[in-house]
Amino acid sequence: MKTVALLGRPNVGKSTLFNRLVGSKIAIIEDTPGITRDRIYGKVKFNKHIFNLIDTGGIDLSDGDFNNEIKMQAEIAIDEADVIVFVTDAKEGLTANDKIVKDMLMKSGKKVIVAINKMDSKQAQDNMYDFYELGFDHYVNISSEQNDGIYDLLEMITEDFDETVAETDDSIKFSIIGRPNVGKSSLTNAILNEERVIVSDVAGTTRDAIDIPFTYHGQSFTVIDTAGMRKKGKIYEDVEKYSLLRSMRAIDRSDVCLLVIDATEGIIEHDKHIAGYAIEAGKPVVIVVNKWDTIENKDAEMKKFNNDIKNNFQFMPYAQVVYLSALTKKRIHTLIPSVLKSYESSHRQIPTNLINDCIVDAYNLNLPPSYKGKRLKIYFTQQVSTCPPTFNIQVNSKGLVHFSYERYLENKIRESFDFEGTPIIIQFKNKGEQN
Numbered sequence: 001m002k003t004v005a006l007l008g009r010p011n012v013g014k015s016t017l018f019n020r021l022v023g024s025k026i027a028i029i030e031d032t033p034g035i036t037r038d039r040i041y042g043k044v045k046f047n048k049h050i051f052n053l054i055d056t057g058g059i060d061l062s063d064g065d066f067n068n069e070i071k072m073q074a075e076i077a078i079d080e081a082d083v084i085v086f087v088t089d090a091k092e093g094l095t096a097n098d099k100i101v102k103d104m105l106m107k108s109g110k111k112v113i114v115a116i117n118k119m120d121s122k123q124a125q126d127n128m129y130d131f132y133e134l135g136f137d138h139y140v141n142i143s144s145e146q147n148d149g150i151y152d153l154l155e156m157i158t159e160d161f162d163e164t165v166a167e168t169d170d171s172i173k174f175s176i177i178g179r180p181n182v183g184k185s186s187l188t189n190a191i192l193n194e195e196r197v198i199v200s201d202v203a204g205t206t207r208d209a210i211d212i213p214f215t216y217h218g219q220s221f222t223v224i225d226t227a228g229m230r231k232k233g234k235i236y237e238d239v240e241k242y243s244l245l246r247s248m249r250a251i252d253r254s255d256v257c258l259l260v261i262d263a264t265e266g267i268i269e270h271d272k273h274i275a276g277y278a279i280e281a282g283k284p285v286v287i288v289v290n291k292w293d294t295i296e297n298k299d300a301e302m303k304k305f306n307n308d309i310k311n312n313f314q315f316m317p318y319a320q321v322v323y324l325s326a327l328t329k330k331r332i333h334t335l336i337p338s339v340l341k342s343y344e345s346s347h348r349q350i351p352t353n354l355i356n357d358c359i360v361d362a363y364n365l366n367l368p369p370s371y372k373g374k375r376l377k378i379y380f381t382q383q384v385s386t387c388p389p390t391f392n393i394q395v396n397s398k399g400l401v402h403f404s405y406e407r408y409l410e411n412k413i414r415e416s417f418d419f420e421g422t423p424i425i426i427q428f429k430n431k432g433e434q435n
Contacts, residue, residue, distance in 0.1 A: 001249055002161050003052040004044075005081035007074055007105070009097035010058025012089040013117040016144040018042065018055040021154075041248055041277070049158040052248060054081065059101050074104065083111045083157050086136070091118040093127035094134075102134045113138040113156050120146050171213060171220035174339050175250035177278065178260035179270050183290040186326035187260060188212070188225040191335065216336050224250045251277060255387075256284045256342045256421075258335075263291045263305070263323075267312045275313060282388040284342035284422040285319045288335065293325035318414065320421045342421030348389060350417055352382045359393060362412035368405045376400040379431055390425040398428035 006014045022042030042053045054077045078084060084105055088098055105112050114136050116128050120143040128141065140156055142149035176184045192214060213222045251257055257278040261271055278285050287309060295301045302323060309321055320338045324331035359381040368376040377396040384392050391413070395401065406426055413424065 001050060001052055001252065002082045003054065003080050003249075004083045004085060004157055005054040005056060005077040006085050006087055007056050007059065007077065007101060008087035009089075009095065009101060010060055012058070012087045012092075013144045014055060014058070014087045017085075017087060017115070017117065017142070018053065020144050020147060020150060021053055043252075044154075046154045046158055048163045049161050051082075051158070051161065059104075060097060078104065078108045078110065081110060083113065084108065085153070085157070086112050086114045086134075088114060088116050088131055089118055090116045090124035090128050090131075090141075091121035093123070094130040098131075098134070102136075106135075111138070111160070112136045113140060113153070115149075115153055116141050117144055119143050119148065171222045172256070172339065172343050173211075173222045173224060173254050174256040174258055174343075175224040175247070175254040176258045176260060177247040177251060177274055179268075179274065182260045182262040182265075183326045184260050185225065187258070187288065187290060188223055190324075190326040190329050190332050191223060193329075219340065221336070221339070224254060247274060248277060251281050251283060254283055255346070256286060256339050258286050258288050258339070260288045260290050263289050263295055263301075266305075267308055272312060275316065279316055279423060282423060282425070284346045284388075285316055286335075286338045286342055286421065287313065287319050287321045289321065289323045290326050292323045293328045293330055316423065318420060318422065338421070345419045346387050346389065346422035348417065348419060348422075349386055350383050350389075355383055355391060355413070355417075356381045358413060358416045359409060362409055366408065368400070368402065371400055374400060376405070384427075388423045388425055389419060390427065392427050392429050394429050394431055394433075396431060398430055401428050 006018055008014050021044050041055070044051055044053050056074050056077045059071070059074055086101060086105060088094070114131055114134060116124075116131050116139060118124060119128065119141045132139065138156055140149055140153050142153055144150070176187055178184055192212065211222050211224055213220065215221070259271065259275050259278065261267060275285055275287075289305060292298070305323075306321065310317065313319060320342060322331070322334050322338050324335060326332070359378060363378050374397065378393055379396070380394040382392055384390050393409070406428075410424060410426060413419065413426075
C-alpha cells in the first residue's frame with residue numbers, strides 16, 4: 001500500500017487537509033470513530049485506490065535551525081512516503097520557511113505535489129503564482145476548509161498508483177507491534193528458534209517490515225516483524241510516536257496483532273495508542289508482556305499486571321494476555337496457541353437462527369428502558385461478515401439504542417459464543433434499511 005505524507009510550515013492547513021482526506025463525507029474513507037489521540041496516521045480510499053496518509057508537525061525556522069523533533073519527524077515521513085504533498089498558504093504567500101521545506105523535499109527524490117491552500121481567501125490570487133518559484137512539477141489549488149480542489153489533489157496523488165489488490169497468501173499472518181525497545185525483534189527470534197517450528201528458507205520482504213513464513217504443528221504462519229527493518233540513524237528510535245509508521249502497514253496485512261509490552265516499564269500511553277490502531281483496523285490483539293524473567297515474586301506481580309491491563313485496555317477486555325521472556329524463551333510455547341485462538345475467533349460464523357435466538361433471549365431477559373414513551377424493539381439479527389465478526393440487528397429505531405444496552409448485547413453474544421481474542425461489531429439498522 002502506498003504512503004502519502006503532508007508537509008509544510010505551521011498554520012498552512014495541514015491538519016484541516018488531513019481531516020478532510022481521512023474523515024470527509026464524500027466517501028473517500030470509511031471513518032471509524034477511534035480511541036486514539038494525537039492522530040498522525042490515517043487511511044484514505046479514493047476510487048480504486050487505498051493509501052496511507054501521514055500528518056506531520058509544522059516545519060519552522062527558529063534561530064537558523066528547525067525544532068529538532070519536528071525535523072526528525074519530517075525526515076521520517078519523507079523517507080516513508082511514496083508521494084509528498086507540500087501544503088502552502090496562498091493567503092500569506094511564499095515565505096522563507098516554505099523555501100526551507102523545499103530544500104528538504106528536493107533532496108528526497110520523491111514525487112512532490114505543491115498544494116496551494118486557502119484559495120478561498122482574497123489575497124490568494126495575488127500570491128498563488130509566487131509558489132511556482134519553488135521549482136516543482138506538480139501544483140494544485142485547493143481550499144481544505146471549503147473542500148475545493150480536493151478531488152483534483154486526490155487524482156494527482158493516485159495517478160501513478162496501481163490498483164490495490166488483495167493478498168492471496170493463505171497462511172495465518174501476525175504482526176509484532178509495539179514501541180521501540182520492548183523486545184519485538186527478540187520475540188521474533190524466539191518464535192522462530194522455538195522447537196517444533198520450521199522456518200521457510202524463502203523470506204519475502206517489504207519496505208516496512210520483514211515477512212518470515214514458518215510452520216508450527218502443521219499450520220502455516222507468517223510473522224511480520226516491524227522491528228526487522230531497523231532504519232539507520234537514532235531518530236527512528238528517539239521519535240516514539242513515529243514507531244507507529246512501521247507498524248501501520250503491518251497491522252493492515254495481519255490477521256492477528258501481538259502488542260508487546262515491557263514488563264519492567266509497565267503500560268504507558270503510547271502502548272494504548274498502538275493498540276488503538278489495531279482495534280480501529282478490526283484486528284484481534286494478543287497482549288504480550290515481555291521480559292517476564294526479570295520480575296521477582298511473579299504470582300503477585302502477574303495479578304497486579306492483570307489489573308493494570310484491565311484498567312488501561314478497557315476498550316478490548318476480550319484480548320488474551322501472555323506473559324513470557326523472549327530472551328530466555330520461558331513461556332514462549334503459550335504464544336502461538338493464543339494467536340491461533342484469536343484467528344479462529346475472528347473467523348467464527350454463527351448460524352442466523354442461533355444468533356437470533358441469543359439476542360431475542362437477551363432482549364426478553366432485560367428490556368431496554370423506554371425513552372419519551374418509546375421503547376427499542378428488536379426484530380431480527382444476523383451475522384453479516386467476519387474479521388471482525390459483524391452483526392446486524394434490525395430495530396424499530398436505532399436512535400433508541402443506548403451505548404450501555406449495546407454493551408449488554410455484546411456481552412450476551414460473548415457469553416453464548418466463543419469470541420475470545422477478537423473484537424466484534426454490532427450494527428443497528430432500522431427496519432427495511434439496507435445492510
